[in-house]
Amino acid sequence: MAIDPIKKLTILSPMHSSKRLMRTVSALGIVDIIDAGEGLEQTAPDMKIKGVATEDIDDVLRKIDSVLNLLRTYAPDEQGFFQGLTPVPQIIERRELKEATEDYDLGARSRLASELDEILRRSERAKGDIENRLTTLMPLCGLSFAMEDFHRPRRVRLLFGHLPRKNLEHLSGPTSPWANIAWELIEETPDNCGTYPSGFKPARGGQGTANKDTVKILIAVLTDDVDEVKDGLSRLSFLETELPDFSGTIGDHVRSLQEDLIQLSSTIDETIGKVRELAADRRILIILKAFWTAARNERLALGKTIGGKWVHLLTGYIRARDVGHLQTAFAREFPDSVIILEDPSEDENVPVSLSLPKVFRPLSLLVEMFGLPPYRSFDPTPYLHINFYLFFGICFSDVGYGLMLIATSLYLIKRTKQYQGVADFGRILLGGGISTVIFGALLGSWFGDLYMEKYLGENNLLLRLQSFFVVLDPISKTIYALLIALLIGILNQFFGIALRMYGTIRKGDWKSAVFDGFFWYLTLPGLLILVSKLFIDTPQTLFRTGLALFGAGALGLILTQGRDLKNPVARILGGMVSLYGIVGSYGITAFIGDVLSYCRLLALGLTTSIVGTTFNMLGGLLKDIPYAGFFCFILIVVVGHLFNFVISLLGAFVHSMRLIFVEFFGRFYDAGARPFQPLGFDSPLCEMKKEGTNNG
Numbered sequence: 001m002a003i004d005p006i007k008k009l010t011i012l013s014p015m016h017s018s019k020r021l022m023r024t025v026s027a028l029g030i031v032d033i034i035d036a037g038e039g040l041e042q043t044a045p046d047m048k049i050k051g052v053a054t055e056d057i058d059d060v061l062r063k064i065d066s067v068l069n070l071l072r073t074y075a076p077d078e079q080g081f082f083q084g085l086t087p088v089p090q091i092i093e094r095r096e097l098k099e100a101t102e103d104y105d106l107g108a109r110s111r112l113a114s115e116l117d118e119i120l121r122r123s124e125r126a127k128g129d130i131e132n133r134l135t136t137l138m139p140l141c142g143l144s145f146a147m148e149d150f151h152r153p154r155r156v157r158l159l160f161g162h163l164p165r166k167n168l169e170h171l172s173g174p175t176s177p178w179a180n181i182a183w184e185l186i187e188e189t190p191d192n193c194g195t196y197p198s199g200f201k202p203a204r205g206g207q208g209t210a211n212k213d214t215v216k217i218l219i220a221v222l223t224d225d226v227d228e229v230k231d232g233l234s235r236l237s238f239l240e241t242e243l244p245d246f247s248g249t250i251g252d253h254v255r256s257l258q259e260d261l262i263q264l265s266s267t268i269d270e271t272i273g274k275v276r277e278l279a280a281d282r283r284i285l286i287i288l289k290a291f292w293t294a295a296r297n298e299r300l301a302l303g304k305t306i307g308g309k310w311v312h313l314l315t316g317y318i319r320a321r322d323v324g325h326l327q328t329a330f331a332r333e334f335p336d337s338v339i340i341l342e343d344p345s346e347d348e349n350v351p352v353s354l355s356l357p358k359v360f361r362p363l364s365l366l367v368e369m370f371g372l373p374p375y376r377s378f379d380p381t382p383y384l385h386i387n388f389y390l391f392f393g394i395c396f397s398d399v400g401y402g403l404m405l406i407a408t409s410l411y412l413i414k415r416t417k418q419y420q421g422v423a424d425f426g427r428i429l430l431g432g433g434i435s436t437v438i439f440g441a442l443l444g445s446w447f448g449d450l451y452m453e454k455y456l457g458e459n460n461l462l463l464r465l466q467s468f469f470v471v472l473d474p475i476s477k478t479i480y481a482l483l484i485a486l487l488i489g490i491l492n493q494f495f496g497i498a499l500r501m502y503g504t505i506r507k508g509d510w511k512s513a514v515f516d517g518f519f520w521y522l523t524l525p526g527l528l529i530l531v532s533k534l535f536i537d538t539p540q541t542l543f544r545t546g547l548a549l550f551g552a553g554a555l556g557l558i559l560t561q562g563r564d565l566k567n568p569v570a571r572i573l574g575g576m577v578s579l580y581g582i583v584g585s586y587g588i589t590a591f592i593g594d595v596l597s598y599c600r601l602l603a604l605g606l607t608t609s610i611v612g613t614t615f616n617m618l619g620g621l622l623k624d625i626p627y628a629g630f631f632c633f634i635l636i637v638v639v640g641h642l643f644n645f646v647i648s649l650l651g652a653f654v655h656s657m658r659l660i661f662v663e664f665f666g667r668f669y670d671a672g673a674r675p676f677q678p679l680g681f682d683s684p685l686c687e688m689k690k691e692g693t694n695n696g
Contacts, residue, residue, distance in 0.1 A: 002360075002379030004353040005320040006676070008344045010036075010313065011330075013337035018305065018312040024333055025314070026298045029680025030322040032351050033301040036315040052303035057296045063110035064289045067278065070113050074120070074272050075279040088419045089687045092287055097681075097688075100287045109281060116278075119271045127264045130257050137244070141254045143186065148247050157226045159219040159233075160186070161240040168215065170236055181229060186216040290686035301679050317344070317351055317676065350375035353676035356382070362424040362431070363388060370661050371671025377503060380669055384660060385431075387492055391659050393435030394485075395604035395652035398612060399465075400447035401645050402436030409433055432652070443481075443605065444470035447641055448612025455620060474606055481602050489598030489663070490528070493591060496667025497521065503668055515563070516586070519556035523579075524591055526550025554579055586667070594663040600655050608648040615640025 009031060013021050025031050071077075143160075150158055163171075171183055217238075221229045230240070246253060305314045318326060323341060330337055344350045352372040354364050356379070364381045366388070373379055396402070412426035440446065444466055449455075451462035474481035501517035504510075529546025532538050538546075562574025581587015619636035623629045665671075681688055 006317050007341045009316050009318045010340040013312050015312045022302050026679050031316045033316040035304045036306045067113040075276040091418050093689050100284045123268050130261045141251045157223050162214045163217050163238045167236040182220040290683045294681045351676040352673040362427040372673040374673050389435040391656040392432040393439035394601045396436040397439040397443045397605045398445040399440035402433045405433030441469035442471045444473050445609040448616050485598050485601040489595040500668035515560035519553045522549045522553030611644045
């Protein structure tokens with residue numbers, strides 16, 4: 001039985017031992033704690049739910065997160081390829097946990113991290129301000145006059161800006177509208193800004209930008225005439241540039257800012273170096289975060305218990321196989337406690353724990369992705385192995401890609417064997433690779449058509465193997481391949497209905513097994529026989545048999561699918577509507593639509609082969625080029641097949657899951673149970689190394 005039997009657990013203990021008891025339960029890691037106060041408000045009004053505060057633990061977790069966030073920003077952890085695919089926990093030993101909690105000075109590290117973070121924030125803000133100022137001043141740093149000289153005059157206003165060269169003639173001469181202005185072209189002093197600091201690139205196109213069609217000009221005008229002159233200059237496309245108000249030249253100021261920027265960059269680099277020295281503590285910090293997160297959960301779980309003056313009560317769920325372990329531990333540490341075990345009632349939301357043999361366990365990942373089965377239902381995992389690997393193998397069907405997938409999955413399993421989830425995913429890929437090799441051989445695809453004589457020569461090994469194993473070429477016999485895909489869809493639909501009947505019989509509901517399962521076993525085969533008349537010359541005896549099956553099944557469905565309705569007329573109408581598929585558990589339209597979905601098996605299998613063949617053809621076109629042709633052929637074939645391998649692998653996995661989740665699970669599976677989550681240390685961050693195992 002894949003769903004673990006669960007027992008409802010109640011523990012009565014002396015009130016003075018409540019915290020120690022909770023620590024023991026957490027250390028055992030086998031009890032799913034639930035709220036003991038539910039339903040006891042009337043029977044035990046004098047027992048109150050304990051108030052629990054977590055502020056002290058939250059403060060510790062904030063300190064840990066502050067250091068980890070700093071490391072994540074400035075000293076990110078370098079992960080391998082497979083570790084980057086999915087988060088994996090650290091495998092730790094109890095010795096490491098003890099050393100981390102007893103010897104590590106978190107307070108000092110947190111203060112150091114806060115100081116370094118403050119220095120980095122302050123320095124980066126200052127650096128950003130300087131860079132913004134440099135972006136503004138750099139285009140103007142060629143101006144040789146001091147800024148105080150520009151802003152000193154009071155009765156005369158100086159205007160600096162850019163003017164199109166062609167409009168210079170309008171500033172003087174008989175056509176000038178201003179007789180009392182003076183102007184001068186400004187020649188920049190070259191190389192007056194020094195060198196740019198490393199890593200700084202001034203923005204282009206800011207104020208002060210000029211080109212060969214414009215000139216920089218300084219205009220002197222009486223203060224009383226400023227508005228009139230500005231209005232006239234705007235008609236000449238004059239663009240005024242506001243010059244900063246400080247002492248000295250812009251070049252002097254820019255050089256000073258550059259020195260400050262160099263100093264800030266040096267400070268930032270030194271500080272980041274100190275942050276990277278903290279990276280050696282990353283593992284310890286993650287261990288501490290897992291420990292204090294578990295401590296917080298333990299304290300919150302204590303808040304789910306209730307207690308009076310003398311008695312403390314804890315309730316939860318425990319797997320039947322762990323009961324002996326719990327009783328032994330409590331008999332040793334809490335001899336005064338009382339353990340009560342009982343079967344959960346029918347209306348309880350019992351958590352679900354799946355236990356499967358190692359050969360079946362990997363595909364439980366798919367079930368967990370879709371949702372766990374209700375406690376009193378059955379685990380569909382053992383029933384997925386034939387159809388999932390069948391679908392995957394047909395979609396990916398290429399011997400070469402299958403061998404590549406087997407090699408990749410074996411490497412993944414070896415590198416991640418201590419991480420059960422990732423290793424199980426590798427085992428799914430291993431099974432998929434084996435299926436891919438089998439169906440690739442049967443359908444005649446070996447890296448597309450790389451076996452052909454024009455690529456590898458006459459009577460090559462791949463050609464001999466392909467000719468020996470091939471049973472059906474889906475490219476040349478597409479109709480036969482399509483019919484096989486549809487037949488697989490029909491059989492899988494019947495398999496789903498059978499599992500629905502199995503589930504209802506397990507619950508003792510024989511009526512639903514007959515009404516919602518058996519009648520469809522009459523209706524659907526009969527429908528297929530009747531429809532076959534449109535395409536082939538169906539024997540009359542077989543046709544009459546199909547008509548009888550369809551009639552008997554349809555009549556049974558019409559009479560029973562609306563059985564929950566009280567009105568007899570409504571019951572019959574409901575049955576007729578459910579036969580079509582608008583309401584009810586199934587329907588003829590749903591059957592037809594689901595079966596047609598299995599055409600994707602043919603489509604993806606053809607796509608994998610055709611894309612691989614296309615890359616072979618592209619490489620073959622270059623093969624005869626003198627000298628470089630062979631290398632071009634190898635390059636295109638290798639890169640092309642790697643690309644096709646990745647894309648086709650993703651398509652095969654996703655579409656196989658879709659056929660399982662939608663067309664298969666939709667026939668019988670009702671998910672939604674909550675997982676069994678025992679209180680304990682193990683978390684997504686860390687897992688305690690099991691005694692006697694080698695996780696190296």
